[in-house]
Amino acid sequence: MQKAFLFDLNGTMIDDMEFHIRAWHSILNGLGAHLSYEETKLQCYGKNHELLERTFPGRFTLAEKDTMSIEKEKQYQEAFRPQLKLIDGLAVFMEEAKQLNIPMAIGSAAIMFNIDFVLDGLNIRHYINAIVSADDVNISKPHPETFLKCAEQLGVAPENCIVFEDSPKGVEAAAAAGMKAVVITTMHEEHEFAAYNNILCFIEDYRSLTVENLTKEQSFM
Numbered sequence: 001m002q003k004a005f006l007f008d009l010n011g012t013m014i015d016d017m018e019f020h021i022r023a024w025h026s027i028l029n030g031l032g033a034h035l036s037y038e039e040t041k042l043q044c045y046g047k048n049h050e051l052l053e054r055t056f057p058g059r060f061t062l063a064e065k066d067t068m069s070i071e072k073e074k075q076y077q078e079a080f081r082p083q084l085k086l087i088d089g090l091a092v093f094m095e096e097a098k099q100l101n102i103p104m105a106i107g108s109a110a111i112m113f114n115i116d117f118v119l120d121g122l123n124i125r126h127y128i129n130a131i132v133s134a135d136d137v138n139i140s141k142p143h144p145e146t147f148l149k150c151a152e153q154l155g156v157a158p159e160n161c162i163v164f165e166d167s168p169k170g171v172e173a174a175a176a177a178g179m180k181a182v183v184i185t186t187m188h189e190e191h192e193f194a195a196y197n198n199i200l201c202f203i204e205d206y207r208s209l210t211v212e213n214l215t216k217e218q219s220f221m
């Protein structure tokens with residue numbers, strides 16, 4: 001049976017969520033939001049446009065949100081670039097998956113500007129068979145559209161996809177898509193995922209994971 005791996009990007013392939021939170025914290029509060037760091041962290045899911053709309057309902061036009069979104073990502077990329085690297089063990093894990101002919105996709109709420117920044121900056125594009133970004137979905141996570149589109153593009157049934165996620169909203173999206181998830185605890189602690197029963201395991205990084213163990217039938221159910 002053909003399996004597939006669907007990777008969230010931020011916080012899952014690279015340990016960068018702190019940089020997104022800091023960029024949003026500065027931009028949103030600059031616009032008068034009065035959010036604490038923790039409150040900003042809770043808002044860091046879904047598309048940039050969705051986040052802006054949740055924070056300032058009806059205040060900005062689409063064009064204004066586009067401009068703020070790019071400004072935020074420029075700030076983020078400039079701050080994070082010196083630390084751009086894959087989470088430990090992921091390079092080996094992806095190589096193993098490629099050798100075993102397991103297709104891999106990125107399903108992210110990020111815009112392509114950021115996905116390109118990572119894929120080209122780390123030279124890992126050849127591992128990725130499909131990409132679903134913010135621009136490819138009507139509604140982002142926790143809605144299942146992102147991961148369902150990844151599965152469709154790879155031609156693999158949703159129940160045969162394993163999602164890699166770092167955020168509770170992403171795990172919720174996987175559950176809604178009928179998929180199991182491996183949780184990387186870069187930004188959130190295990191107790192924050194208590195509401196979800198589709199979690200295969202929690203890992204700090206990929207060094208403890210082998211493709212073979214993960215794709216064994218019993219752990220896939």
Ligand SMILES: O=P(O)(O)OC[C@H]1O[C@@H](O)[C@H](O)[C@@H](O)[C@@H]1O
Nearest residue numbers: 008009010020044045108109110
């Ligand atoms: O879906 P992913 O890859 O975790 O991306 C989520 C993040 O993507 C970033 O581009 C957004 O600015 C963040 O607000 C969002 O949290």
